[in-house]
Amino acid sequence: MSSLSLYSVQAVLILDSAGKRVYAKYYEPPHTGADKYKALSKSLKKQTEFEKQLFQKTHKQDSEVLIFEDHLVLYKEYLDVTLYLLGSMEENEIVLQQAFNAFKDSLDLILNSGIDKKNIQENYDMVLLAIDETIDDGIILETDPATIASRVTKPPSNDPQMDLDKGLLGAWGFAKSKLQERLQQGI
Amino acid sequence: MSTHTYKKFESSESGDLPDKMTIYQSCMSEFNESQINAKKCRLLIARLLRLLANGETFPETEATALFFSISKLFQHPNDSLRQAVYLAIKELSGISEDVLMATSSIMKDVQNGSDLVKPDAIRSLTAVLDESTAFSAERLLKSALVNKHPSISSAALCTSYHLLPIAETTVKRFANETQEAVVDLKPFPHKNIVGDYYPNSTFITQYHALGLLYQLKKNDKMALLKMIRQFSDNNMLKNQLAKVELVKLVNEVTTKDPQLFIDFQPLLNDWLSNKFESVQLETAKLITNFATRNSRLISSELFAAAITTLQSLLTVPRTSPKFAALRILNRISMVSPEKIVVCNPELESLINDSNRNISTYAITTLLKTGTAKNISSLISTITKFIHDVSDDFKIIIIDAIRSLSLNFPNEWKSIVNFLIDVLKNGEGGFKFKNNVVEALIDIVSFVPQAKETALENLCDFIEDCEFNEILVRILHLLGKEGPSTSTPSLYVRHIYNRVVLENSIIRSAAVISLSKFALSKNDSTLTESIISLLKRIANDQDDEVRDRATISLKFIDSARKSNNQEAQVFIESKYSYDLSALESKLATYISSDKDSFSTPFDVKAIRRFTEDEAKAMELRRKQDQFLKGNLENGRESTPGFTEESAIADSNENSNFSGPSLDDHEQDLLSTKYVDELMSIDQIKKFGSLVNSSKAVALTDPEAEFIVRGVKHLFKENVVFQFNITNTLTDTALDNVTLTCTPENPDESQLEELFTIPIVRLLPSEEGACYVAFSKSEEIVMENFLNTLTFTTRELNQETNEPFEGDEGFQDEYDIDSIFLNAGDYIKSSFVGDFSSTFDELPNEEVAVYNVKENISLQEIVDRLIVNTSCLPLESTQYASSDSNSHTLKLFGKSALKGSKIAVIVQLIKTSKGIAMKAQGRAEDVTLCADLVNGLM
Incomplete structure (x- = not known):
């Protein structure tokens, strides 16, 4: 693969505090057919093994960047999850760091109460959308976290029209009755 | 479907994965409802995707059914649901059939969707289109490409990029639009923003456009050059990823045509101080890489500027720029460590970096740039933290130290202490311990001063070593080196302890090792004790151990009583065979x-x-x-x-x-020579071969006939072997011979005996022609002028035979002369203590040379090593490029008699040339004089 290729990200992973997978996506250039990454994107067994070893290597190490099995790995450990981004050895480290920051900071923006396992699992749809808006099949799509966050929709609320009406009417009703009470008392 | 499992995933706190079949069933029912509940559907899709992300998969029929139901959700206008639908479509397209059916819905969105879903719709096209349908998206992609919204334009560019392998002709038609997209700055529109975020415009569309444009033009060198010229102008590119891509483009172009580099030097110099670190880094990477391949084409100022940039990156607080800069510096340190000595202060401050990756890189880099002065301080720094790092890092550090020990033998004390410390106190697996032991074995073999300390400590180590393989190696080493030390009895005790305490594999190794001490010259009382020890071992319960003890006893016995040479050889082997x-x-x-x-x-x-x-x-x-x-x-x-x-x-x-x-092949090659020579009767008579030189090229490598000469030395004869390669394609050479005329025919001491010509040399074949001389037993040195004579014959292409009646015509071809010099009589040899050996040798000869050629010290050192065929010792084979003087120490043995010869060459480089003083000492007067006077 030429170093000029736009396919610079090889995988995005989220592992929990025991090294188990919360999210994983291994990218491969579409429509090429060839297994470029030794079929890591194909075999679940290899992936699990890889993730296990990667976790051992990075857990409680706080080194942010390392080379692991021919991948350049950027990661950030949170309280009970670790975010990873894998790129090729030749890729510009700072470019990958940009992509990783976009991934990490956009999660930070959309998950209101910070990045942790519970939050990620509860807002899984939004996490998926954020990753999808950051990296498209291995191409870095966007590096500005706010742009990414602005493109991630919140889940639709249940029958929004009705809810709103009911709420307003209810509030109006409540206020009206309160006011009447006050007025009566005052008079 | 029990309610139990359903409830379990409802509360996501449990973190357990939802049940696959439950999800499938609910998806199928919910998505096919007539009244679609957007909230519920999105939630279901999220659960489905979570299953898929965790490696679960569906059989093809189920996946297809899912895909089909999901595509029904296109009826619902909610954008929030729509985004989730696109995610699902992309994930499922890999495992389901008939993905094409979603195409028309997607295309509708591409045309009429909101700005929010349009990019998602465009990007999902990658997943549903194939070779036969890709063209149908041409018009849509083209108009999206030029859209003012950066996300839409980027999405179209990425999709085109993905589709390139299957729809090259279609995508090629976008060249103009792509070109425009690079130049066109597309700010993110601030109206209609859904949430409360304030996006910054990164202009990343430029990056995608540039990447695609390169793919479209990569085979057109002129177009690429034009791209670089156009886009490097006045801040045309705002996006830093795009700029990095442009640097890579320059790299690509200069790799293919190094001559172009000179034109880019000013540009690269600008980029080195670019405001983006990524651009600085990529440029420095490019320059240093280029310099290792084409050092002549790059100005030293530019290289120095690149190093300065890297140096400044080392001091930034963020990890990845530091890491990246260190990786590059580490690479340079392996090729030309002297060039990055300027970074040493920064590197030293990084040794204690909290990031272990960074500190390890810093140390290995420093160790390579290290000089005799700072080694011990470096080692003490490493000692402080080596126990805290992982095995992999330890191994890297140990290897760096090991090469140091060969390069700076005088620093052995701190190195050995360090190795012993990590060996005894370090926690680590087999690989790590083995590396340390190997480093120590190297030191024992090549740094004699350190031998006894290292051996004694290895003895302590085997007292509690858990790895059989390492134990056996150390026992073998003790057996080999122990008997010649000052106190062999010390080692005997340690080895015997192993016999008492260990398993049979180790016991058998220990027995052999013990038996070697029996004939130790340093302590004659040992023999008796060894014999009694071995006798005791001869009752061992293991067959192998018993056998080895018995046979060792037998050998020792016969070696002592009858002074049996053969038995002695078995105990202490004096030589080893050429294994290959x-x-x-x-x-x-x-x-x-x-x-x-x-x-x-x-x-x-x-x-x-x-x-x-x-x-x-x-x-x-x-x-x-x-x-x-x-x-x-x-x-x-x-x-x-x-x-x-x-x-x-x-x-x-x-x-x-x-x-x-390569080495293996080299070994085999010399065996091949011997075989070939011995198969020729005339040469067989000369007796056994004493020495063969390396092959020397006697013509340009591009000549029509490539000739390489090998000199074979026999006791009273010399044979020149000329390997001739015919590079012509349609001409055979007949009767190829070489005429060797001595340069001074009157004084020649060699008498030509015979020449064995090559009868016919077919195109692209190699053949050997031999010229034999007789000589006296003494060392004879002479120069020969060589002429290649042959008859050319044109070949009939069909039969590969010369045309009949073609007489051919005779031709002559002068090739370089071949020198029979003193070096050909010498074999390289190793001695641990060069200076004392040098002082002990009786005959001295001094010669002074003045080399006028404009060459570097290193080049002359290399030439001297080849000419003398001696072994450079004390790592004097590397002349540092920043010093003007160098001392080379050479040691060898006469191939004929086995007498020692040592030479010290002092070199001083001045503006006029290189002054050289050679001081040789040898057991053989004439050899010494011949060698010292015939250095150049």
């Missing part, structure tokens, strides 16, 4: 027909090496490997070698794993 030659000979012996088994295998035909020779070869191999390993690693980062590079980097530490293939 032995292997190939044995293989041919076995594979030949049964008749040949009647004659026993003749082991005498295999070359044998004495211990010194073997050591010399090993040291030379290690030195070579060190250099070669460096070059390979240095090359690793150049594009085009991507595949190997990955391996090279991860195997940085395996440079010493054993002889490389």
Whole structure:
């Protein structure tokens, strides 16, 4: 693969505090057919093994960047999850760091109460959308976290029209009755 | 479907994965409802995707059914649901059939969707289109490409990029639009923003457009040059990823045509101080990589500027720029450490960095740039933290230290102490311990001053070593080196302890090791004790141990009583066989027909090496490997070698794993020469071959006939072997001979005996022509002028035979002369203590040279090593490029008599040339004089 290729990200992973997978996506250039990454994107067994070893290597190490099995790995450990981004050895480290920051900071923006396992699992749809808006099949799509966050929709609320009406009417009703009470008392 | 499982995933706090079948069932029912509940559907899709992300998969029919139901959700207008639908479509398209059916819905969205879903719709096209349908998206993609909204334009560019392999002709039609997209700055529109975020415009569309444009034009050099010219102008590119891409483009162009580099130098210089670190980094990477391949084409100022940029990146607080800069510096340190000495202060401050990756890189880099002065301080710094790092890092550090020990033998004390410390106190697996032991074995073999300290500590180590393999190696080493130390009895005690305490594998190794002490000259009382020990062992419960003890006793006995040479040889082997030659000979012996088994295998035909020779070869191999390993690693980062590079980097530490293939071939080659020579009757009469030189090129490598000469030395004869390659395609050479005329015919001491010509040399074949001379037993040196004579014959292409009646015509061809010099009479040899050996040798000869040629010290050192065929000792084979003087220490043995010779060459480089003073000492007066006077 030429170093000029736009396919610079090889995988995005989220592992929990025991090294188990919360999210994983291994990218491969579409429509090429060839297994470029030794079929890591194909075999679940290899992936699990890889993730296990990667976790051992990075857990409680706080080194942010390392080379692991021919991948350049950027990661950030949170309280009970670790975010990873894998790129090729030749890729510009700072470019990958940009992509990783976009991934990490956009999660930070959309998950209101910070990045942790519970939050990620509860807002899984939004996490998926954020990753999808950051990296498209291995191409870095966007590096500005706010742009990414602005493109991630919140889940639709249940029958929004009705809810709103009911709420307003209810509030109006409540206020009206309160006011009447006050007025009566005052008079 | 029990309610139990359903409830379980409803509360996501449990973190358990939802049940696959439950999800499938609910998806199928919910998505097919007439009234779609957007909230519920999105939630279900999220759960489905979570299953898929965790590696669950669906059978094709179920996946197709899912895909079909999901595409029904297109009826619902909610954008929030729509985004989730696109995610699902992309994930499911890989495992389901008939993905094309979603195309029309997607296309509708591409045309009429909101700005929010449009990019998602465009990007999902990658997943649903195939070779036969890709063209249908042409119009849509083209108009999206020029859209003012950056997300839409980027999405279209990425999709085109993905589709390139299957729809090249379609995408090629976007060239103009792509070109426009690079130039066109597309700010993010601030109206209609859904949430409360304030996006910054990154103009990343430029990056995508540039990437695609390169793919479209990559075979057109002029177009690429035009791209660089156009886009490097006045801040045309705002996006930093795009700028990095442009640097890579320059790299690509200059790799293909290095001559272009000169034009880019000013541009690169600008980029080195670019405001983006990524651009600085990529430019520095480009320059340093280029310099390792084409050092002549790059100005030293630019290289220095690149180093300065890297140096400043080392001091930034963020991790990844530091890490990246260190990786590059580490690469340079393997090829030309002297160039990055300026960064040493920064590197030293990084040793204590909290990030272990960074500190390890800093240390290995420093160790390579290290000089004799700062080694011990470096080692003490490493000692402080080595116990805290992982095995992998330890191994990298140990390997760096190991090469140091060969380069700076005088620093052995701190190195050995360090190694012993990590060996005894360090926690670590087999690989790590083995590396440490190997480093110590190297030191024991090549740094004699350190031998006893290292051995004693290894003895302590085997007292509690858990790895059999390592134990056996150490026992063997003790047996080999122990008897010649000052207190052999010390080692005997340690070895015998192993016999008492360990398993049978180790016991048998210990027995052999013990038996070698029986004939130790340093302590004659030992013999009796060894015999009694061995007698006790002869009752061991293990067969192998018993056998070995018994046979050792037998050997010792016969060696003492009858002074039996053979037995002595068995106990203390004085020489080893050329293993690769032995292997190939044995293989041919076995594979030949049964008749040949009647004659026993003749082991005498295999070359044998004495211990010194073997050591010399090993040291030379290690030195070579060190250099070669460096070059390979240095090359690793150049594009085009991507595949190997990955391996090279991860195997940085395996440079010493054993002889490389090249060496192996070299060994086989010399055996081949012997075989060929001995098959010629006339030469066979000369007796056994004493020495063969390396092949010397006598013509340009581009000449029509490539000739390489090898000098074979016999006791009273010399044979020149000329390997001639015919590079012509349609002409055969007949009767190829070489006429060797002595330069001074009157004084010639060599008498030509015969010439064996090559009868016919077909195109692109190699043949050997021999010229034999007789000489006196003394050392004879002479120069020969050579002329190649042959008859050319044109070949009939069909039969590969010369045309009939073609007489051919005779031709002559002058080639370079061949020198028979003193070096040809010398074999390289190893000696531990050069200076005392030098002082002990009786005959001295001094000569002074003045070399007028404009060459570097290193070049002259290399030439001297080849000319003398001696072994450079004390790592004097590397002349540092920033000093004007150098001392080279050479040691060898006469190939004819085995007498020692040592030479010290002092070199001083001045503006006029190189002044050289050679001081030689040898046991043989004439050899010494001949060698010292015939250096150049």
